[in-house]
Amino acid sequence: MSSTLSYFRQENLPHIWCPGCGHGTVTGSLIRAIQRLDLDKNKVCIVSGIGCSSRAVGYLDFDTLHTAHGRALAFATGIKLARPELKVIVMTGDGDCTAIGGNHFIHAARRNIDITTIVMNNNIYGMTSGQYSPMTPKGMYGTTAPYGNLERSFDLCELAKAAGATYVARATSYHVPLLIDLIEAALQNKGFSMVEAIVQCPTYFGRKNKVGGPVEMLNWIKDGVVNVKAAASLPPEKVAGKKLIGELHNAPASEYTADYDELIAKVQRTYEGFQGGLYGCASNSD
Amino acid sequence: MSDQPKKTYILIVRERYCKGCTICVTFCPKHVLSLRGGKVWAEHPELCIGCKMCELRCPDFAIEVHEKGEELGSGVDDMDLDLPPEALHD
Numbered sequence: 001m002s003s004t005l006s007y008f009r010q011e012n013l014p015h016i017w018c019p020g021c022g023h024g025t026v027t028g029s030l031i032r033a034i035q036r037l038d039l040d041k042n043k044v045c046i047v048s049g050i051g052c053s054s055r056a057v058g059y060l061d062f063d064t065l066h067t068a069h070g071r072a073l074a075f076a077t078g079i080k081l082a083r084p085e086l087k088v089i090v091m092t093g094d095g096d097c098t099a100i101g102g103n104h105f106i107h108a109a110r111r112n113i114d115i116t117t118i119v120m121n122n123n124i125y126g127m128t129s130g131q132y133s134p135m136t137p138k139g140m141y142g143t144t145a146p147y148g149n150l151e152r153s154f155d156l157c158e159l160a161k162a163a164g165a166t167y168v169a170r171a172t173s174y175h176v177p178l179l180i181d182l183i184e185a186a187l188q189n190k191g192f193s194m195v196e197a198i199v200q201c202p203t204y205f206g207r208k209n210k211v212g213g214p215v216e217m218l219n220w221i222k223d224g225v226v227n228v229k230a231a232a233s234l235p236p237e238k239v240a241g242k243k244l245i246g247e248l249h250n251a252p253a254s255e256y257t258a259d260y261d262e263l264i265a266k267v268q269r270t271y272e273g274f275q276g277g278l279y280g281c282a283s284n285s286d
Numbered sequence: 287m288s289d290q291p292k293k294t295y296i297l298i299v300r301e302r303y304c305k306g307c308t309i310c311v312t313f314c315p316k317h318v319l320s321l322r323g324g325k326v327w328a329e330h331p332e333l334c335i336g337c338k339m340c341e342l343r344c345p346d347f348a349i350e351v352h353e354k355g356e357e358l359g360s361g362v363d364d365m366d367l368d369l370p371p372e373a374l375h376d
Contacts (some may be wrong), residue, residue, distance in 0.1 A: 014346060020307030024345030176342040190318045
């Protein structure tokens with residue numbers, strides 16, 4: 001992994017995440033996927049918002065941007081439009097992406113702009129000491145839900161699919177080889193890709209819900225998911241109530257920045273040699 | 287049994303990075319690792335089969351597995367992993 005470590009700002013390591021936090025595993029998986037694709041460090045831009053997960057960019061030796069809460073995708077859209085040749089990656093958390101940045105998320109997916117979003121879903125707001133988030137499952141506890149959470153949680157993959165994302169996948173911090181494969185495929189997809197990584201938060205989610213430490217939480221996560229390929233051949237009662245992992249949606253469609261460049265070229269062709277006057281505008285005016 | 291020699295592996299631990307969360311110790315299929323003084327320690331490196339699950343699951347980038355004889359990359363052999371990198375700057 002010595003070559004993996006060369007993708008990190010080693011003067012900032014060890015990181016500040018709690019012992020056993022899954023965010024480090026996902027960050028490592030992203031680096032391994034980038035390493036496999038052999039991407040140029042200067043052609044990758046990683047953007048994040050606010051939260052435990054968004055600390056990841058501080059440790060990565062790329063051009064990185066740590067932005068306002070929930071606005072990572074908004075900033076990333078700007079970067080991608082200004083410099084379409086860059087590989088733009090967004091690292092975000094469940095609170096950042098689904099609550100404060102929910103609107104940015106669905107509209108980035110709707111535009112199908114070429115951004116790879118990695119959502120680290122730890123089911124809770126970890127940085128601010130464990131308030132429940134839109135991804136906290138119903139009945140689970142949080143600092144602001146001492147008697148159990150009443151609200152239903154999002155199915156983020158279904159949301160992304162419905163909003164128009166062209167690559168949607170889910171994995172966990174237990175299934176790391178799968179996670180690396182999915183991130184690699186998401187990075188290669190031209191269009192909006194979303195990989196949801198279910199991670200453990202032993203400090204707030206595990207303790208508050210009496211799940212246990214990192215190891216018990218990983219086992220709990222493993223028991224709560226089933227691979228989408230295995231689910232096809234399993235009886236329905238074994239799949240009921242479990243989340244599906246694997247590649248859930250892959251439907252390539254025309255990409256936003258490519259369409260944008262095409263539109264610019266088309267308008268430039270139309271107005272080539274335009275000297276002023278009513279040419280081309282006459283039909284629009286009364 | 288095949289005639290191929292058994293592969294052996296080297297485990298490199300960065301104790302400065304390890305936080306002792308025991309993920310690698312618990313999920314190692316061959317029980318190679320253990321905890322000593324709150325940090326991970328390769329107790330039985332000869333049992334390692336090189337599945338690299340400890341390396342992949344480690345949230346702290348504290349452990350890595352190399353096949354013996356493999357190119358380790360620049361400066362790993364002589365690097366003092368207990369020293370923080372900023373200490374190496376003048």
